[in-house]
Amino acid sequence: MTQTLLNVRGLSRRFDVSQPWLNRKIEGTGKLYVNAVDDVSFTVKQGETFALVGESGSGKSTIARLIVGLLEPSKGDIIFDGTSLKNGLKGAKARALRQRFQMIFQDPLASLNPRWRVFDIVAEPLRVFERSMDKRAQRLRVGELLTLVGLAPEDGIKFPHQFSGGQRQRIAIARALAANPDFIVCDEPTSALDVSVQAQILNLMKDLQKDLGLTYVFISHNLQVVRHMANDIGVLYLGRLAEVAEAGALFDAPQHPYTRMLLDAVPDIEMTGRRRKQVEGEIPSPIDPPSGCAFHPRCPLANDRCKREIPKVINGVACHAVQEGRAA
Amino acid sequence: MTEPLLSVRNLTVEFPTRRGILTAVQDISFDIMPGEVLGVVGESGAGKSMTGSAIMRLIERPGRIAQGEVILQGRRIDNLPDAEMRKIRGRKIGMIFQDPLTSLNPLYRISEQLIETIRTHLPLSETEARKKAVGLLDDVGIPDASRRIDDYPHQFSGGMRQRVVIALALCAGPDLVIADEPTTALDVSVQAQIIDVMKRLCAENGAAIMLITHDMGVIAETADRVAVMYAGRIAEIGPVRDVIKDAKHPYSAGLMGAIPRLGANLERLTQIPGSMPRLSAIPRGCAFNPRCEHVMDKCRLDQPQPVQIAPGRQVSCWLYPPQGDTVNSIDERRLAE
Numbered sequence: 001m002t003q004t005l006l007n008v009r010g011l012s013r014r015f016d017v018s019q020p021w022l023n024r025k026i027e028g029t030g031k032l033y034v035n036a037v038d039d040v041s042f043t044v045k046q047g048e049t050f051a052l053v054g055e056s057g058s059g060k061s062t063i064a065r066l067i068v069g070l071l072e073p074s075k076g077d078i079i080f081d082g083t084s085l086k087n088g089l090k091g092a093k094a095r096a097l098r099q100r101f102q103m104i105f106q107d108p109l110a111s112l113n114p115r116w117r118v119f120d121i122v123a124e125p126l127r128v129f130e131r132s133m134d135k136r137a138q139r140l141r142v143g144e145l146l147t148l149v150g151l152a153p154e155d156g157i158k159f160p161h162q163f164s165g166g167q168r169q170r171i172a173i174a175r176a177l178a179a180n181p182d183f184i185v186c187d188e189p190t191s192a193l194d195v196s197v198q199a200q201i202l203n204l205m206k207d208l209q210k211d212l213g214l215t216y217v218f219i220s221h222n223l224q225v226v227r228h229m230a231n232d233i234g235v236l237y238l239g240r241l242a243e244v245a246e247a248g249a250l251f252d253a254p255q256h257p258y259t260r261m262l263l264d265a266v267p268d269i270e271m272t273g274r275r276r277k278q279v280e281g282e283i284p285s286p287i288d289p290p291s292g293c294a295f296h297p298r299c300p301l302a303n304d305r306c307k308r309e310i311p312k313v314i315n316g317v318a319c320h321a322v323q324e325g326r327a328a
Numbered sequence: 329m330t331e332p333l334l335s336v337r338n339l340t341v342e343f344p345t346r347r348g349i350l351t352a353v354q355d356i357s358f359d360i361m362p363g364e365v366l367g368v369v370g371e372s373g374a375g376k377s378m379t380g381s382a383i384m385r386l387i388e389r390p391g392r393i394a395q396g397e398v399i400l401q402g403r404r405i406d407n408l409p410d411a412e413m414r415k416i417r418g419r420k421i422g423m424i425f426q427d428p429l430t431s432l433n434p435l436y437r438i439s440e441q442l443i444e445t446i447r448t449h450l451p452l453s454e455t456e457a458r459k460k461a462v463g464l465l466d467d468v469g470i471p472d473a474s475r476r477i478d479d480y481p482h483q484f485s486g487g488m489r490q491r492v493v494i495a496l497a498l499c500a501g502p503d504l505v506i507a508d509e510p511t512t513a514l515d516v517s518v519q520a521q522i523i524d525v526m527k528r529l530c531a532e533n534g535a536a537i538m539l540i541t542h543d544m545g546v547i548a549e550t551a552d553r554v555a556v557m558y559a560g561r562i563a564e565i566g567p568v569r570d571v572i573k574d575a576k577h578p579y580s581a582g583l584m585g586a587i588p589r590l591g592a593n594l595e596r597l598t599q600i601p602g603s604m605p606r607l608s609a610i611p612r613g614c615a616f617n618p619r620c621e622h623v624m625d626k627c628r629l630d631q632p633q634p635v636q637i638a639p640g641r642q643v644s645c646w647l648y649p650p651q652g653d654t655v656n657s658i659d660e661r662r663l664a665e
Contacts, residue, residue, distance in 0.1 A: 055517065194371035195371065195544070196583060196600040197603055198586070199586035199598065199600070221515065221516065223516070223590065224545075224587065225588050227590050262517060263590070265516045265517045266516060266545065267548060268549055269544055269572065270589065282487050
């Protein structure tokens with residue numbers, strides 16, 4: 001039995017997108033909020049990969065930022081290895097815990113400081129978390145990390161712009177590993193990369209997971225990539241979880257109509273000649289989401305109850321039709 | 329045998345810079361038949377968009393077509409005066425770009441942009457053109473087209489904007505549509521819709537499509553034939569099914585293995601070491617040689633020429649030497665070694 005490392009309970013995050021005060025007074029409008037993440041719960045097991053998948057505006061990146069503490073939740077709780085992160089952390093305990101999780105971002109050119117040498121970029125977590133480490137030990141450790149991600153220790157003296165996109169993502173991974181974390185949140189780590197380079201990075205991430213016992217929360221819009229990486233998958237739609245399931249089960253027998261639609265929309269590279277159902281409609285604006293189940297305007301199984309009532313996640317699926325047995 | 333709609337012969341595109349001439353597209357040749365969908369696939373820097381722009385003569389200075397011919401319906405168009413070329417763009421060849429927000433003018437209503445394009449190419453009155461525009465928007469699946477035609481681009485969602493761009497590309501009834509990454513900026517569920525619309529309308533109007541994309545899945549679903557590009561050259565060209573199921577060039581084979589799939593849950597993906605060379609540092613001989621697992625001495629010296637290995641199937645690789653050599657598959661070559 002694998003141990004639960006991260007437990008997310010009823011996580012919500014609301015953003016204020018109101019007009020400025022004066023405009024509101026003149027136009028007589030009220031405050032306006034977006035529920036970017038709404039009542040999301042899932043657990044991540046030690047040494048495994050939990051993937052969050054969804055289209056634009058589904059709240060994937062917001063959840064990533066909430067987990068690593070770049071944003072504070074409006075409601076709900078995040079429990080990391082038995083410690084609640086809800087009320088923020090302070091002092092030595094925070095430092096010890098923060099050292100254990102790291103994040104990798106989508107665009108390595110934006111997440112690496114262009115004015116720093118690679119050595120300084122990778123050594124920064126060491127300077128923060130391993131203060132006792134002297135320069136010489138730092139140099140050794142950085143060399144080790146760069147070798148680990150498939151670069152050479154000599155690359156440390158170069159600047160980020162001297163590398164290709166894939167190599168830059170390797171640098172970002174080396175930096176994330178510097179503090180010896182056991183948990184890494186990856187926000188679309190390969191979306192900016194070409195296929196052949198994406199394969200290199202995905203293989204590297206899998207190898208590192210095996211060798212270092214890492215736990216990943218992997219965020220992506222690409223279902224094939226998620227299929228390849230994840231043990232468990234959560235499908236997000238407009239800030240809510242539509243379905244959570246083990247990866248194999250989700251792809252073999254998707255329950256939620258949205259998951260089915262999403263899988264249907266993936267181009268058929270095997271050329272099996274599978275007939276695809278026509279996908280209906282587009283994602284509504286998160287500022288003014290539909291009532292009840294947010295998916296109901298696009299759902300072939302929607303009825304009156306779906307328009308009124310927000311479905312709860314039961315047995316990993318948030319859908320009235322599935323729960324009532326209307327989904328064939 | 330029917331005449332090809334478009335023939336590209338030995339096309340080379342160069343960019344003179346202070347540090348020498350960069351070759352973005354080198355000596356490529358291919359045909360597009362009437363009504364056919366040709367996919368052009370490759371990673372960033374492969375020269376796929378440059379090829380599309382070269383056909384449309386939209387290469388920005390100082391870039392230039394250094395060599396080769398582009399023949400549309402038996403007529404050379406790469407050396408036409410600008411005024412003549414302008415009549416071909418839109419009328420004979422329509423274009424769909426990646427980002428619909430930049431290909432639509434944000435200051436004009438959709439109706440003005442459509443009507444202007446229609447009236448530039450077709451002898452219609454304002455009212456007739458408007459009627460045609462509404463019909464087009466209807467065809468591309470914009471609900472309530474007669475009302476929405478007077479909206480501005482920002483009032484449409486990304487998918488709807490791309491539909492407008494498709495309508496714009498098709499409004500003068502072109503024979504060829506060059507679609508440059510038409511779905512890359514869109515979500516998966518919308519991508520499937522846009523591809524359907526594009527394919528259906530081009531088939532209805534008898535227009536051929538040159539579909540430029542990095543997404544092999546889109547190609548598999550849409551194209552009849554595919555050209556795999558690498559470092560400005562065509563590595564392999566052939567019927568989609570053959571190239572996907574049985575890629576001959578080591579680069580296309582590696583590319584196919586690198587794509588994660590829904591069906592097979594493999595532990596590891598095939599990995600091509602390294603990355604696409606920069607234009608300023610394309611290796612001598614075969615451009616792929618530093619990354620190729622089958623590299624031979626010859627590959628480092630001489631550039632391979634396209635060799636026909638089956639009807640309609642060409643590969644540029646020294647594993648398939650021209651004439652007289654019977655070895656014609658990587659596996660057999662391996663056995664022979």
